[in-house]
Amino acid sequence: PASTSESAHGDLAVGGVPLTEIAGRFGTPVYVLDEAEVRERCRTYRDAFPEAEVLYAAKAFLCRAMAHWIDEEGLGLDVCSAGELELAVTTGFPPERIVLHGNAKSPRDLDTALRLGVGRIVIDSPSEIARLAAAVGPDGHQKVMVRVVPGISAGGHEKIRTGTDDQKFGLSIADGYAQHAIARILDQPRLELTGLHCHLGSQITSVKPYLVAVRRMVGLMRRLREQYGLVLPELDLGGGHGIAYRPGEQALDLTTLARRVRAELADACATAGLPEPRLLIEPGRAIAGPAGVAVYHVLAVKHTGDHVFVAVDGGMSDNPRPALYGVRYAPRLVGRRSTAAPARVTVVGRHCEAGDVLASDVDLPGDVRPGDLLAVPVAGAYHLSMASGYNLVGRPPLIAVRDGHARLLVRRESLEDIRNRDVGL
């Protein structure tokens, strides 16, 4: 995070709080989230896209304080479940600034969205149209968008690419499914179609796919005007803005993205003879990711023929991302300064499988030993939100830091929590 500093004896501080202090007070593994950095990133988006509606993608990470910060910074929210929605709204987040997504929305998702009055619901499949219209009821009214697949391959890993035609999200333009679904939405008087949505994928580090998406989406908007006389006022380009996980990696530059998207949209609309739609974007990772750090204790160091394994007290239950997407992190020693020569090691977790690796082939000081603290930067997005209950180790707590103060936001999952859910015998 931006407000990270290092003392002479190697202690790393985030938001003015040394990580050794947090580890001592709250135990490890622990996630630390820098409130100032989250807020700063929200402001960067608002400055880069002043004309757009910026929705934070709650799936990256959500807790009540986070919802509150996002609200205070003037962003909207993208949610994909009744759980995310209810947590935000019961914290006071204005429901009209929330958009509901999902390729398989449950009856509970839809009922909660209608009951709480979400701003827009993004239709993802033909079967959802009649279901939603029925749930809205004869006197109701709901703003909707439709998720369109522009046929673009982009994103940091095959599992997080959602812009290609042959995957589970949205309705393809190329196959005509999008046009067909839109015609059916227009037949529903209780559903008001405000615009088109697309989300290309996640961890995208180039501007190019977004420009292609703008062209294709405006192309579809032009055909809709020709066919139905429909002029849609909104265009949501989703999220996916890539960040740097290790020193030397390049994040997607938001100023460039904003400038190029704006120019492309103006040009495409002028060519099509369409008024420019209001833009929406849905960044998740780029707001929360770099603001978080995960901290572990080293429990064991083991030498095999080919490797040195450094085992920590967390692992794939608090960070499944290396196992799922092959993401590479750069852990570092904190709490003491070592003069030992660097050694090539593999940082592994404590779980019962060989794939439980946090960082393979990274350099750490050669004298790394049990009792040391390791920090894994860029752990604010898709870490706690994807944490599992594997091996019943309990999910780690999340601590917010700001101006030298640490505050517990999400407490550690205790054995008692686990036992309380287990109601059999």
Ligand code: LLP
């Ligand atoms: N909008 C929609 C409709 C989405 O599905 C997503 C992410 C976003 C926005 C936000 O994307 P972001 O700006 O955070 O890239 N678990 C994976 C990431 C999955 C992203 C799913 N959808 C990971 O850990 O990399």
